Amino acid sequence: MKTTHVLSVLLMTSCMSSTQAEVIFYDGFESNTASGWNIAGNVATSGTQAIGNYALRLKQTASAWHTVSTQGYSAVTVQLRMAATALEANDNDRCIAELSSDGGQNWSSLIELTDGMDDASFHTASLSSAALEDNPNLQIRFRSQADDLGDYCWADEVQVTGTAGGLTPAPDIAVSGSLSFGSVALNSTSSSTLTVSNNGNADLLIGTISYPTSPFNVLADNCQQSTLVANQQCQIQVQFAPTQAGAVSDQLLINSNDGDQPVVSLAASGTGSQNPGGVDDFDPLSGNGNVSRSDLSFTTLSSGADPGSLVNFSAYALPANAAAPTNTFEGRLVLTNEATRGGFNEVKDSFRYTGSGDTTRKHLPEFDYHFVQTGSHLVPVERGMLANSHPEWEYILEPGRVWNENADNGYTRAALPFSLQQKNANCMHNGVMTFAFKDDGSITQVAYQIASETCLYFKADMWGLLGATYTPTPVANAQNIKLAHQAEVNARIPVKPISDLAVDYPGTQVANFSSxxxxxxxxxxxLYIDGTHYLGGCQTRQGAYPYCEVLRVPSYSTAKSNFAGVAMMRLEQKYGNVMNQSIAGFIGACNSNGNWQDVSLENAVDMATGNYNLSGYMSDEGATHTNDLFLTEDHASKINYACGEYSRKATPGSTWVYHTSDTYIAGTVMQAMVKQQQGSSADIFADILRDELWKPLNVGQSSLATRRTYDSVAQPFAGWGLSYNADDTVKLARFLSIDNGMLNGQQMLDSNELNAALQRNSNDRGLTPTSGFKYKNGFWAKDMSADTGCSDLYVPFMSGYGGISIVLLPNDSIYYYFSDNDEFGWADAALESHNIRSFCP
Incomplete structure (x- = not known):
């Protein structure tokens, strides 16, 4: 027998009525309709079980929700009733009534009915809370979570009451206006006024205001250290006065006593322009075009044969004296002869992919993509991981640059960074293309070169010249693509070379960050510290990679943290009671196996399912794992292997065994959970990670994708298959360790589970994979107590195959490296950060 779960709810058995309050919303479904309700799944009105003649019936997996506005009302109370029939315990069936006060971001359960409470009796719940008052977006939802056709949930007598006026006194800050200045001529100015309002019914106390720095300047501010009564306003006037060409960004922070939004952050951005009246002058160039080059000359691009060898990557770089582009690229770029032309040099081939003969792996995939130009930037329309028919490679295209050189006969030169990702795998091979073009569609050949990668088992150089066609044509949604790219560039964290650490923090031994x-x-x-990203590396076998800011690197198992762990903590915060849900209740392949009924989602994320063959580290990740999990391309094959390969050896939650298959199972469970909550089209990556977390974090567009199965299921892998650039790596880590899982003042991840994952709760450290290490919620941690002299100090980190670490240091700094020689060593870097600022509390 199970009992009802109630969160901050008063359970009542009496008939619902309100003699003191006004009815704001009521639905007893007596009209035999569900008018105004949003519906997903099998939902209808029915008289089979009802308080009066009809109730709302939910069958199997379904949901119905309604939005109610309580603006102008205080003492708001939500009351509702729910019943269930034919629920089964072994299927984890349940009927749920829940409430959201933040527009559906987070939900609180009012009633949860399970097996033993399914006798068709209606249970009643009521909730009163300050969060329900004066709320324009209160949401009420009923959900059924069941497998069989005979499982039913019944909802009835939904009532919202409140008292007009008499609101609980509270300030409410609102800010209108923008600090996005666009292009402004050098040595000119543009100003904008922000209006700060108090939309609440108590005094708004505005504290300190942090201003953006030059070339932004606050001209007037009558808001700082002021008090605004209800409906009162104040203004802040900000000026943008660029003296150098290029895009700049900063922020303005307003502190106040608004309990829901104590800090308001407004992005400030603008571009200093040589030619602000031009059609598009984003990130303008000021050189005269007098560029001297010995490699990849205009003659070589126009009429040369395949170059016989690699060149230094400086030939692909934006030169220091580049002039503003005089031609504009918008349309389709197609390469020819990819399958037959080009040079190839094998550096390392552990699995003997290639031999002395020609193979498809030695050539680029077919290339047929669209681009738009914004100022001196060339932007791919198609971003992320681009599937194609090539048997080994897929493209990831990055924004590049366009410029003029005097020796290019009136053509504009372009460079496009790109990566080849191995199909169904996660290795990244980084390259650049370059060519010259004109507005009328004239184009040279395209030179390309790959001379670096992040891949333990396969390293190779590729280079060549390919024929090309350029078809100028308007691109749909071009302006929005340009604006999105400009916003992405402006939102990047300020970068300095890693060598500047010794300047900004005297005494720092910079070599310890790479030694x-x-x-x-x-x-x-x-290393990220105090708002600045100190960047190193980007070296290739042919000099420095010229577009380090967009250099793409693989996630490998850092996705077990950034995807599986974070998604689980987001679902726990949003819906509650998801981590303890049974694997078998969501995955048929695991349910039929018999070893998964007592294994929870958290067990799978912790790789502690109790199901394994060999307990030694990585012992179960051999050839069978590679062939049946990693190399299979459809979801059914992957999940059948993951659920069926291992026998029960230990109690779930007691023994840590490294299994990427467990994380794949966790991702599959969370995909089922989010579909159950949000409808059949919902997706755990796109709707939860990407849209709710990563886009608000301003993660770059190419990183807003993940590897998936090559079938109609399109199951995201969860345990591998993401890709990052350096800026995105820092933003994702900063969100976790420095911002504590909060976005714009709102807690997005379950704080208890995040604290446990980051080793901030000594009573919940997780399991011990090996001496001196812990593993919790998909995150590793290393005991650094003896190294630092700090008491009981575990430092959390993410780890990836081949030599990848992202370290969440306890002094509010972040260290990361991506390498590919199976070298895992970041203690020296951590200790150097500890020398900059102590880890000890």
Whole structure:
């Protein structure tokens, strides 16, 4: 027998009525309709079970929700009733009534009915809370979570009451206006006024206001340290006065006593322009075009044969004296002869992919993509991981640059960074393309070169010249694509070279941030501290990679943290009681196996399911795992292997065994959960991680994708398959360790579980994979007590195959490196950060 779960709810058995309050909303479904309700799944009105003649019936997996405005009302109370029939315990069936006061971001359960409470009796709940008052977006939802056709949930007598006026006194800050200045001529100015209002019914106390720095300037401010009564306003006037060409960004922070939004952050951005009257002058160039080059000359691009060897990547870079582009690229770029032309040099091939003969792996995939130009930037229309028919490779295209050189005969030169990602895998091979074009569609050949990667088992150089066609044509939604790219560039964290750490923090031994990893195998590394991103690496076998800011690196198992762990904590915060849900209740393949009924989602994320063959580290991740989990392309094959390969050896939650298959199971469970909550089209990555977390964090567009199965299911892998650039790596880590899982003052991740994952709760450290390490909610941690002299100090980190670490340091700094020689060593870097600012409390 199970009992009802109630959160801050008064259970009542008497008939619902309100003699003192006004009815704001009521629905007893007596009209035999569900008018105004949003419906997903099998939902209808029915008289089979009802308080009066009709109630709302939910069958199997379904939901119905309604939005109610309580603006102008205080003492708001929500009352509702729910019943259930034919629920089964072994299927984890349940009927749920819940409430959201923040527009559906987070839900509180009022009633949860399970097996033993399914006798068709109506249970009643009532909730009163200050969060319900004066709320324009209160949402009420009923959900059924069941498998069989005979499982039913019944909802009835939904009532919202309140008292007009008499609101609980509270300030409510609102800010109108924008600090996005666009293009402004050098040595000119543009100003904008922000209006700060108190939309609440108590005094708004505005404290300190942090101003953006030059070239932004606050001209007037009658808001700081002021008090605004209800409906009162004040103004802040900000000026943008650029003296140098290029895009700049900063922020203005307003502190107040608004309990819901104590800090308001407003982004300030603008571009200093040589030619502000031009059609599009984003990130303008000021050189005269007098560029001297020995490699990839206009003659080579126009009429040369395949170059016989690699060149230094400086030939693909934006030169220091580049002039503003005089031609504009918008349309379709198609390459020819990819399958037959080009050079190839094998550096490492552990699995003997290639031999002395020609193979498809030695050539680029077919290339047929659209681009738009904004100022001196060339932006791919198609972003993320681009599936194609090539058997080994897929493209990830990055924004590049366009410029003029005097020797290019009136053509404009372009460079496009790109990566080849191995199909169904996560290795990244980084390259650049370059060509010259005119507005009329004239185009040279396209030179390309790959001379670096992040890949333990396959390293190779590729280069060549390919024929190309450029078809100028308007691109749908071009303006929004340009604006999105400009916003992405402006939102990047300020960057300095890693060597500047010794300047900004005297005495820092910068070498300690890279000395543990072989330099020839280091892709990139960096330290984020005090708002600045100190970036190192980006070296290739042919000099420095010229577009380090968009260099793409793989996630591998850091996705077990950034995807599986974060998604679970988001669902726990949003819906509650998801981590303890049974695997078998959501995955048929696991349910039929028999070893998963007592295994929870949290067990799977912790890789502590109790189901394994060999308990030694990585012992179960051999050839069978590779062939049946990683290399299969459809979801059914992957999940059948993950659920069926291992036998029960230990109690769930007691023994840590490294299994990527467990994380794949966790991702599958969470996909089922979010579909159950939000409808059949919902997606755990797109709707939860991407839209609710990563987009608000201003993660770059190419990172807003994940590897998926190549079938109609399109199941995201969860345990591998993401990709990052350096800026995105820092933003995702900063959100967790420095911002504590909060966005714009709102808690987005379950704080208890996040604190446990980050080793901030000594009573909930997780399991011990090996001496000196912990693993909790998909995150690793290393005991650094003896190293630092700090008491009981575990430092959390993410780890990825081949030599990848993202370390969430306890002094509000972040260290990361991406390498590919199976070298895992970040203690020296952590201790150097500890020397900058102590880890000890």
């Amino acid at each position: 543990s990893i072989s330099s020839q195998h280091m892709t990139l590394y960096g």
